[in-house]
Amino acid sequence: ELQLVESGGGLFQPGGSLRLSCEASELSVSSNIMTWVRQAPGKGLEWIAVIYTGDTTYYADSVQGRFTISRNISTNSLHLQMDRLRDDDTALYFCARVFYSSSYYLDYWGQGTWVTVSS
């Protein structure tokens, strides 16, 4: 069964760093477009980063220059390196697979990992 499982969340201080991981089963992260989406408490969904199969990456303005999306082929995992954390980075972080053909949509999602940024 295709599955995405996020990990690495927790409580972190402003200005700090962390790395989220998304382990994939029955799906090759290197052969798929992968993305991160977050959701602040009580708020809507915010797309934050995507990595294409050719390793091209794009970021939301809110995280540009602070977050880095990457993947590890040997562990079949997606990562999100989060630096210079801010209070407003507090959210539930989801990884997702992007289906891209004539359409573009997020069809498989992990269950999310919570990141809390607070002093």
Added chain:
Amino acid sequence: IQLTQSPSFLSASVGDRVTFTCRTSHVISTYLNWYQQKPGKAPKLLIYAASKLHNGVPSRFSGSGSETHFTLTIDSLQPEDFATYYCQQSYSVPVTFGQGTRLEI
């Protein structure tokens, strides 16, 4: 591209037919998807390319629209349909979501 969903909140009953609207700030053809999310859970894809039903989604869900005006309709609401619904445009990066419509009993 900004997405505006209406209404923000909708109260309905089992068996009702409901329609949500999503308007975009730019023309996006049919690059519009709909997701359902329940509290504490990951979103689930319902409709892609404005009107195409994703695998396994009940046929009571339907989508329509193009350019800047889109709708999601649920015929004969079931108890499990009470959730928050988001539209999302995939016409350009950054991908953006609407603010959501919360559907409650």
